[in-house]
Amino acid sequence: MASELTARRVFTGLILLSIFLLALVIRPFAEAFFLAAVLAATFYGLHKRLTRRLRGRNALSAGILCTAIVLALLLPLGGLTAFIVTEVSEGVEFVTTTVQQEGVQGLVNKLPAPVRGTVSSLMEKLPVEQQNLDQTLQEQVSTQGGTAAKAVTGAVAATGSIVFQTVMMLIALFFFFTDGKRLVEWIESVSPLRRGQTRELMREFRSVSGAVLLSSVATAGVQAVAALIGYFIARVPAPLFFGGLTFFVALIPAVGAASVVLVAAALMFFNGHPWAALFLAIWGTVVVGLVDNVVKPLLAKRGMHQHGAIVFFALLGGLAAFGTVGLLLGPLIVAFFLSLVRIWERDYGRSSPRAGDPATPGPGSEGRQGVPTVRAETGEQVPLTPTPPPESH
Known part of the structure; x- marks a missing residue:
């Protein structure tokens, strides 16, 4: 009969094999x-x-x-x-x-x-x-x-x-x-984690994903409005069409909203309006192009509760590593890492109680005589009694 250690190793191998096969099945729809x-x-x-x-x-x-x-x-x-x-x-x-x-x-x-x-x-x-x-x-x-x-x-x-x-x-x-x-x-x-830790990580995922998604849509809207103002100033034909095109292209990180403004500038130049084309080129590069690098981190950091610089580099790093989907994966990976660090410091680090340490009074008990505390198992209030001093010999 196999030993407990051998059975555990075989079972661990089967789990790893099942995870690998499951990844192959999910990969086309990842x-x-x-x-x-x-x-x-x-x-x-x-x-x-x-x-x-x-x-x-x-x-x-x-x-x-x-x-x-x-x-x-x-x-x-x-x-x-x-x-x-x-x-x-x-x-x-x-x-x-x-x-x-x-x-x-x-x-x-x-x-x-x-x-x-x-x-x-x-x-x-x-x-x-x-x-x-x-x-x-x-x-x-x-x-x-x-x-x-x-x-x-x-x-x-x-x-x-x-x-x-x-x-x-x-x-x-x-x-x-x-x-x-x-x-x-x-x-x-x-989950092998402590109770509540898995749900905490999922709450972080929900907060970060929602913040990045909504900030991307909001940033595309701001860029479209800024570009639309430039189209009206330069008197671009069909400005509403170009404004709608700018909004949808702004959602594609590899292209960007400024590219639509530059195309409109080229059309204005070829139609005999060089000054309007020059204005649109500057407007698209300075105003529309920089909105994505300024507005998106400012909007995203509210839901991520992180510094704006961290959000900015998480967005760019995710985009460089994973492509378009990296705009979501980058901040999620950074938030996942920071959440694990926070949970480790809180539950296992220096601030967590260790075995053999004296129990610290909770927020409901202040260590004074007659102040009730709550028994964790039953919820029953138990009055605290002072510990008698040691007898002197």
């Missing part, structure tokens, strides 16, 4: 589950209030919130993406048709006046005849059809992957709303 957990932690308080208003209909409340998240985030983003794809497709078709029917000179004639002269002078300096240039460009347009088709196929495949991950996130979010309380209770029951 980001979806993580985002669902962040959203559930952020909106769980709203879910509880809505459940009370619906007279305890937990599933109905979860369904309403999931639908609201789809309508508030995914539909506007999908509409904006469809608009951009349509405009780009029409632009490519316009260029192709113009080159095939009127040649390169016809395409140059349709350019804005400031650009038209520069392009015409460059074409005159090219050591290529106009007819050969038209033929070469038409061949390039024809041969790029297959590449464009491949690009469209890749975009469709990427869109399908995003849709799949979004659906998985919504399914996980629904179950986190409906069964989140029981899940937390189960995790705390099987």
